[in-house]
Structure formats: structure tokens, C-alpha cells
Amino acid sequence: MENAEFGLEQYPYTNFDELRLAPKFAAECLGVSQQTLVLLEKEHDLQIDRVLRGTVPVRGYSLDDIFRIAAIRRDSGHIKGFPRPITISTYVQKGGTAKTTSSCNLGIMFSLAGFKTLIIDNDQQADVSSMMGYDPDLTAEELVDLGIPGDRAVTGHIGNLMRVGNMYQPMELSEVIRKPFGEFGPHLIPAEDSLDDMDIVLRNANGSDFRYSIFFEQARSGKLPHCDFSKYDVIIMDNAPSGSMLSRNSMVAADFLICPIRMDKFSFRALSRLAYKLGEFAKDFDRSPEIIAVPTMYIRNRPRIQANLDRLKNLFPGKVTESPLYLSEDYSKSLEDGLPLALWRAGGENSLGAMRNVFGEVVTRIRELLEPSK
Template structure:
């Protein structure tokens, strides 16, 4: 992780559909061998593009190819899913802990498992929307003027779907949802600055703390004709660091609360306050999400960092992942290229490898919790 959240230039445009990946990267992303990759292609009649490299042609994979193969493996039972749909909220009441980076990369990793994933951007700053290729500030016409496709504009958010009060124009899921990596990659309900009014909308509603929970319950059951979320295996929400009513709603609605934590006393203090708030949730609402604290921006063999890590584990026993996200320039470099780390070919073991290890541990925790309660 970089030491602060990287400010993303609002104008660079990455054509995700035009990205090409060599066989070994595709196989590594899918956690299979290159030989298994070829067998899947053959058995399913997939047509993979070829590019000339010297005197030979080699296979070249698009993101559509990679995520489609992941879905094929999931549907053929080669990848084990979860016993029930999962809702995840990523939140810490402190900025600069890598919440957005964690949200985006976890979503991609879930899709590489072949799961159907929806990301919801709950932050009016729209950082995860920007990271996934959308501009929260410009109109389609303005984007076209600077050479960016107009469909990279944002024309709706979760407020248009929840239809709480009369604050937002009612819209359908098809009108709001974005699919930056194609049908089989993670989908996105983006954000823009009018989302700031959601707190007022929620406060005016009955049961304001439970509106998100009610929304997910109805949408996942198929009871909302305009917003059917029943196909999604995982819904993951990115939240602003401020403790807004929308963030509070997302925590009440979540099965798991992912907390990216830097190794400093200010982050610990923020997590301590959050843990106290969750204990109050448990008293008031008779439920609270399972906390998963992920150490970020970790530097090996630093006595102060190691002491802080030991303190974190003692403060939150059983809640801290053993895997860590290490301080690395790869995060900022991948963002400069407009590509999330999980899809960045130059990722190293210190960055991409660590992200995969954290994800694997998180999946193990999800399975342990859901198999007990299913």
C-alpha cells in the first residue's frame, strides 16, 4: 500500500475491453496451470485471440476471456462458492487506510472465483467508481469532447434504486449499473456528489438504520421488479471514512465488516471506536457484522511496526488477518496506468501476491462463518 490514498487524475481512460494478457498471467489470475487453461478452452470451444510474437502466434486473453473462464469453472463446480449470498462493508472511520483499493481488488478476486459480484459505491467522492473507470463529474457530452466514451459518465446511484422519499429520480438497475470488465467481471453501482443527500433521505424514512437491510432483503429475494439483485453471490460496499448514516446502514446490513488498518495509533483508535460502535449495534439491533481487520501498508522487520501489529492482535483477537498488505509502489503505479492491481501485469509477490494471500484468508473466514450459520 502507498502511505496515503493516491489522488486519481479524473481524466485518464483505460479501455478495459482492449487490454490483452499472456497465458501465464491469465492462468495465475485464475489460480490454475497454463495446461489446465488450455483444456478449459478446448472443452468449452472458447476462441482465444492470437497475436504474432516473432515467427509464432501466441494466445492473448481479454478480460472477458478471463472472467468468462472463471465463471465456467464456478458453474462446473471446480470452484466452491458460499452456502448463501454474502454482503460485505468496507469501512474504517479514518482516511488513508486503503479502503477503496481493498474494495476494488477484493471484488475482482471474487469475480476470478467465478462468483457474481456487485460493488456499491457509498462515497460521494466516488473513488471506487473512478478506479473502475467512471467519471463522477463530467457529462457524457463533456467526456466525448475530451476523447472519452460517453458511457463512462455516471447517471445514477444507489439512492435512485432505494427510492427512499422523493430525493432522487426513480431508476432501474439496468439504468444505473455499470459493467467495466464485461458481463462476467464485477458490476458497479457508482456514486457521484448528489449521494451526499442520502443521509437526509434516510433520516426522513421509518427505521432509518435498517433501510439498507430492507433494500437488500427485498432486492435479493426478487421482490423489487426495478432492482433484482438475486443473481449476485457477493455484494461489497465501499464507504466514506466519515461516520454517515449511509455508512451506518451499510454496517447494519453487512455480514462482514472489512477494516483496512495502518500500523499507527490513529488507525487503532479509529478501529477501537468502531468496535465500540458495533457493540452498541449488537445491543440495539441484535446483530453486528463479523469484523475482518486487514493490516495495510505494512513494512517488514520494523520494530515499531511489529509492536503495533502485536498490539492490534491483542486488542482484536481473532479479527486480524495473518496475511498483510505491504507498502509498495505497485499500487500507485497501477493506478497511474488506470488498472487495478489485481489486473496489473507488473504486480509483484510483494503487492499482487500479498493481495491474493489476504483474499484467500478472507475466503476461508467467510466459509467458516457461513458454514456454521447456514
């Protein structure tokens, strides 16, 4: 489900501004009927472009239109927010489990649900950045030479914003942040290979395990003039499978840990080690994120796969989503078209439908934990 598993060496350039989505798919993305979509447009005087379907002009929604409507629904009270901002880290110490796929698509779906969302690429391989249309390897000038807008280049990462040590040039959030789908879509703090040195920076810092936690608290409370996170409802971080200080910091800072798990014993072992590590965190730091395990690479009607899923649920009762992510070529096909699955209209029930189901369960689980019944 991730690019490495399908041998994708690069992500094609797609001009997100030029994309137009049909009313049916736009409504599905937002979880509303087409009739509700039309009413929202009239109520808020939204001007939607018309595109030709054959010889008939029909409404064609830009990505900015869709995310703008999601924000309107949230501001109008049609969508209930969380009682407080949350931080999510996507992690398990095992490669090829769909961590990046989950981070990217769930982050987009949070925005489609009206949450103001920030995705942080916390992996020097920068796959989330690439999935969202940015090139971590080429300069702006090199991209322009290839006919790609220079603003698809990465100019900074979380290390430039945290200003810990003197390894990185201090930068403003406005210099680093990327908004691939417009102001109302998910925002991105991208990554590139120099982020690898952040491991050294964190190890040499005072309170090395808490640097992300301190940074997020200060950025959210307006204490960092150069980096204001106060408007974000959800921060979601993608991590490398290695147990680096970056990953450790993201786990300590997280309220929720989303753990995509393949249905094999090696992934189970990785999750078991992680659960033990979180238990040690709880002892050391008096806090630990809540695990939400997501079964991935699931194949129907395979007794061994089903047995492994049952075993996973027994090992981690109440922490495994009922909906799995199925093994599907749609993940690679959407990237070949230059789009994350969440915005790819050709996605099927076993891919896009399954991801939407998982997102619904994640939101429900977060609400249950943040809003316990009285």
C-alpha cells in the same frame, strides 16, 4: 495505497475491451495452471485471440475471456460457492487506510474466483467508480468531446434505486449498473457527488438505520421488479471514512466488515471505536457484522511496525489476517496505467501477491463462519 495518498488527481482512460493478457498472467489471475487453462478452452470451445509476441502468435486473453472462464469453473463445480449470498462492507472511521483499494481489488478477486459480485460505491467521492474506469464528474457528452466513450459517465447511484423519499429520480437497475469488464466480471453501482444528499434522505426515513438492509433483502428476493439482485453471491460496499448514515446503514446491512488498518495508534483507536459501536449495534439491533481486520501499509523489519501488528492481533484475536498489505508504489502505478491492481500484470509479490493472500484469508474466514464444523 489510495489515490489521495499518492496525489493522483484523475484516473486515465483505459479501453478494457482492447486489453490482452498473456497466458501465464491469465492463469495466475484464475488460480490455475496454464495446462488447466488450455483444457478449459478446449472443453468449452472458447475462442481465444492470438496476439504477436515478437513474431510468434500466442494466446491473448481479454478480460471478458478471463471472467467468463471463472464463471464456467464455478458453474462446472470446480469452485465451491458460499452456502448463501453475503454482504460485505469495507469501513473504518479513519482516512488513508486503503478502504477503496481493498473494496475494488477484493471485489474483482471475488469475480475471478467465480462469485457473481456486485460492488456498490457508497461514497460520494466515487473513488471506486473512478478506479473501475468511470467518471463521476463529466457528462456523457463531455466525455465524448474528450475522446472517451460516453458510457464511462455515471448516470445514477444507489439512491436512484432505493426510491426512499423524493430526493432522487427513480431509475431502473439497467440504467444505473455498469459492467466494466463484461457481463461475467464484477458489476458496479457507481457514485457521484449528489450521493451526499442521501444522508438527509436516510435520516428522514422510517427505520432509518435499516433502509439498506430492507432494500437488499427485497432486491435479492425478487420483490423489486426495477432492481433484481438475486443473481449476486457477493455484494461489497465501499464507504467514506465519515460516520454518515450511509456508512451506518452499510454496517447494519453487512454480514462481514472488512477493516483495513494502518499500523499506527490512530487507526487502532478508530478500530477500537468501531468495535465498541458494533457492540452497541448488537444491543440495539440484535445483530452485528463479523470484523475481518487487514493490516495495511506494512513495512518489513521495522520493530515498531511489528509491535503494532502484534498489538492489533492481541486487541482483536482471531479477527486479523495473517497476511498484511505492504506499502508499495504498485498501487499508484497500476492506477497510472488505468487498471486496478488485481488486473495489472506488473504487480509484484509485495502488492498483487499480498492482495491475493489477503483475499484467500478473507474467503477462508467467511467459509469458517458460514460453515462451522459439525
